[in-house]
Amino acid sequence: MRLLFYLSGEHAGMAEAEVRALLETYHVPWTCLFFENQVAVYETEVFPGLSRLSMTHKVLSLDFTLSRRPFRVRVKKLLSGDADSLQLEREIADTLQQEHGRIPVDLENPEQEIYCIIQKGTRFTGKTIMDFPYSYEERKPHFRPYFHPSSIHPRIARALVNLGRCSVEVLDPFCGTGGILIEAGLMGLEVKGLDVSEDMVAGTRRNLEHFGIGAHEVFQGDATCVQDYFCEVESVVTDVPYGKASRLTSARKILYEKTFDSIQNITKKACIVLSCPYDFERIGYSTREHFILHVHKSLERHVYVLSVE
Numbered sequence: 001m002r003l004l005f006y007l008s009g010e011h012a013g014m015a016e017a018e019v020r021a022l023l024e025t026y027h028v029p030w031t032c033l034f035f036e037n038q039v040a041v042y043e044t045e046v047f048p049g050l051s052r053l054s055m056t057h058k059v060l061s062l063d064f065t066l067s068r069r070p071f072r073v074r075v076k077k078l079l080s081g082d083a084d085s086l087q088l089e090r091e092i093a094d095t096l097q098q099e100h101g102r103i104p105v106d107l108e109n110p111e112q113e114i115y116c117i118i119q120k121g122t123r124f125t126g127k128t129i130m131d132f133p134y135s136y137e138e139r140k141p142h143f144r145p146y147f148h149p150s151s152i153h154p155r156i157a158r159a160l161v162n163l164g165r166c167s168v169e170v171l172d173p174f175c176g177t178g179g180i181l182i183e184a185g186l187m188g189l190e191v192k193g194l195d196v197s198e199d200m201v202a203g204t205r206r207n208l209e210h211f212g213i214g215a216h217e218v219f220q221g222d223a224t225c226v227q228d229y230f231c232e233v234e235s236v237v238t239d240v241p242y243g244k245a246s247r248l249t250s251a252r253k254i255l256y257e258k259t260f261d262s263i264q265n266i267t268k269k270a271c272i273v274l275s276c277p278y279d280f281e282r283i284g285y286s287t288r289e290h291f292i293l294h295v296h297k298s299l300e301r302h303v304y305v306l307s308v309e
């Protein structure tokens, strides 16, 4: 069936990659039919793992039928200057009623929603099959029992886990306050973590337990010899320490090189975030994808999706 993914405008390229990553993680066949800005259309099927998506607003089925149950039509204009939404909603509802007979309209609590996205004058009309509630705010770092400002936003943390193609478990060797592990645990994955700081380890454990993630393996240890703590893991997902300077100091170069070498001993898949570009090919990784997130004027985050041959 043709599924349309209405992607977050924050970073549509990364959002589209997250969709593909989940299709691959769950071995679901797919063909990309269209991808431009916030709209991606795939020939594929619906599966429970899609509920993990964090950078998608909605999933629509473009091959839909309407039942006799109450419905509503919503129009979303992605660029200004397109047709009047309210008038278009009425027109689409009228057309559907002419095609399917009289179906009750319920604007507040409909049992089915027809959603029309207008992008650069092209209309994409489908039936909503998945909506993603915005529950990330309550998990933002300052609402957790253990807080440190270095933690990434939970929606991005979840996308990183998905890009890392984890279906069973994830290891974060620089786990900090556990931002990545919380999202992984809430998606039902086994969580493993390491941090050099005892305080961070205690904080991660507290945070995980606060969110009901009781089963975890989080230790104090040095990421440069991660194989001493974990023998084999499905995927490593991590946000490395940046330090104060945005350029790479020699101490940091050594920390990264040793850690990235060490990670190759225990996994074939990784998603690594740094504050600067990094040549992973030179040390034996294949770069599947590289995204740049602009955090603020002087801070960028480089997201690398990697595989180890």
Ligand SMILES: C[S@@+](CC[C@H](N)C(=O)[O-])C[C@H]1O[C@@H](n2cnc3c(N)ncnc32)[C@H](O)[C@@H]1O
Residues within 6 Å of the ligand: 148, 150, 151, 152, 173, 174, 175, 176, 177, 178, 179, 180, 194, 195, 196, 197, 200, 221, 222, 223, 224, 238, 239, 240, 241, 242, 255
């Ligand atoms: C950018 S923070 C990670 C933030 C984390 N993603 C979160 O959500 O809180 C980096 C972490 O790396 C830890 N760290 C620094 N050097 C380390 C090393 N050699 N081994 C393990 N952890 C280390 C620091 O203590 C810090 O907690």
